[in-house]
Amino acid sequence: MRIDIMTLFPDTVHAVLHESILGRAAKKGAVEINCIQIRDYTENRQRQVDDYPYGGGRGCVMMAQPLKSCLEHVLADGGDTRTRVIYLSPQGRTFTQETARRLQRDYDRLVLVCGHYEGIDERFIEACVDEEISLGDFVLTGGEIAAMAVADAVCRLVPGVLADEECFTGESHWDGLLEYPQYTRPENWEGREVPEILLQGDHARIEKWRRKKQLERTRDKRPDMFEAFLPQTEQDKLLLREMERDKERVPLTKPVTCRKAVPEDLEALMRIVQEARESLKKLGADQWQGPYPSEADLERDIAREECYAVLHGEELASFFVLSEEEEACYADIRDGKWSDGEPYCTLHRAAVSAKYRGTGIAEKMMRFAEEQTLLSGRRRLRTDTHRKNKPMQRLLRNSGFLFRGNVFVKSEPGHDEARQAYEKRLKKQGEKR
Numbered sequence: 001m002r003i004d005i006m007t008l009f010p011d012t013v014h015a016v017l018h019e020s021i022l023g024r025a026a027k028k029g030a031v032e033i034n035c036i037q038i039r040d041y042t043e044n045r046q047r048q049v050d051d052y053p054y055g056g057g058r059g060c061v062m063m064a065q066p067l068k069s070c071l072e073h074v075l076a077d078g079g080d081t082r083t084r085v086i087y088l089s090p091q092g093r094t095f096t097q098e099t100a101r102r103l104q105r106d107y108d109r110l111v112l113v114c115g116h117y118e119g120i121d122e123r124f125i126e127a128c129v130d131e132e133i134s135l136g137d138f139v140l141t142g143g144e145i146a147a148m149a150v151a152d153a154v155c156r157l158v159p160g161v162l163a164d165e166e167c168f169t170g171e172s173h174w175d176g177l178l179e180y181p182q183y184t185r186p187e188n189w190e191g192r193e194v195p196e197i198l199l200q201g202d203h204a205r206i207e208k209w210r211r212k213k214q215l216e217r218t219r220d221k222r223p224d225m226f227e228a229f230l231p232q233t234e235q236d237k238l239l240l241r242e243m244e245r246d247k248e249r250v251p252l253t254k255p256v257t258c259r260k261a262v263p264e265d266l267e268a269l270m271r272i273v274q275e276a277r278e279s280l281k282k283l284g285a286d287q288w289q290g291p292y293p294s295e296a297d298l299e300r301d302i303a304r305e306e307c308y309a310v311l312h313g314e315e316l317a318s319f320f321v322l323s324e325e326e327e328a329c330y331a332d333i334r335d336g337k338w339s340d341g342e343p344y345c346t347l348h349r350a351a352v353s354a355k356y357r358g359t360g361i362a363e364k365m366m367r368f369a370e371e372q373t374l375l376s377g378r379r380r381l382r383t384d385t386h387r388k389n390k391p392m393q394r395l396l397r398n399s400g401f402l403f404r405g406n407v408f409v410k411s412e413p414g415h416d417e418a419r420q421a422y423e424k425r426l427k428k429q430g431e432k433r
């Protein structure tokens, strides 16, 4: 791709477009960008390029002659290349990624004409310009910034300029969506964590997460684009349905905090237990389908200071129990093994109020459990769940827990005693994974 930029400020434009990625691409020969001084083509001694407008009015207008002579010179060695002469103008069609793709695909050479002052003589536009392009609905003092934007956006689509095609096919505006959020080191920056899913190396799940984020942020930031977007795959359709369901959930508008539960929380805790019972029943799990966990169980957890309440504002949204005591039934693990014999904490009795399911509270609860484990000086967090409790298994995997095998708990007579055992090896903030 060759781009010739006709301008009154060739040095400025050259300096910008020969830096960094485009500068390297030009050195490699992937693109050629020339900046031509329009003033060199005047036919008057003062090298004047503009004059007063006919009919009166403010400012000056760039004359057609220097522009035409400059263009003829630029095109002189054009051969039969596919060339497009473009005038950067606030009256043109707004430049988009689609325009950049079309220009890169359909032409080998672009001539970008930069106006200045009040603009350029209309007869030059009529006689010589193929297309007018605007950077947006605002007025700049000259066409240079617009020309640089067009040249940059087109050149980065030329094969060989970026490392590979994926550098731009995954980006905002390529397929009618904005890009997903990006993060780089450190994992925790001023208390803000990188989403856990990006740290686990499960590429299929990362791809799905990223696609959902693309859809969500396009909906939130650019409703006009979202309205025009057509789902491209079955996964897109599923994700859009998931987003519809998400809308019905309580938004977390208040701070989410965690503290040790107190006896006054018992009533709210038991309400959450009851909701969890009903939901486990719907899943077909016989876990929590008897008296356990009873008020007495939770009273004991509170008295031992092992029960934690997770609050949304003042409202109790979920709870968990964290114990430093060795869990007797974890000694006999089958179909797998624990990572090592290091001391661990056990996450027992964790539940989220029905109203807060799917809001992100569960994920925050897991983070709190991890923080408490680290505060206790331990680096292993273990837990177990019923094989039919798929939401819990999903939560554990999404939170970075690994399935370690099967353990067997004491249960009500006739109930399934097998539990899937999970473990997470915790790292302190700043520690490498």
Ligand SMILES: C[S@@+](CC[C@H](N)C(=O)[O-])C[C@H]1O[C@@H](n2cnc3c(N)ncnc32)[C@H](O)[C@@H]1O
Pocket: 087, 088, 089, 090, 091, 113, 114, 115, 116, 117, 118, 119, 120, 133, 134, 135, 136, 137, 138, 139, 140, 141, 142, 143, 144, 146
């Ligand atoms: C001050 S403007 C002239 C505007 C002109 N009098 C009008 O109202 O349409 C000077 C030059 O800046 C460039 N320019 C200004 N706004 C632009 C935009 N939104 N997109 C592309 N080029 C622009 C054009 O090359 C134009 O000739």
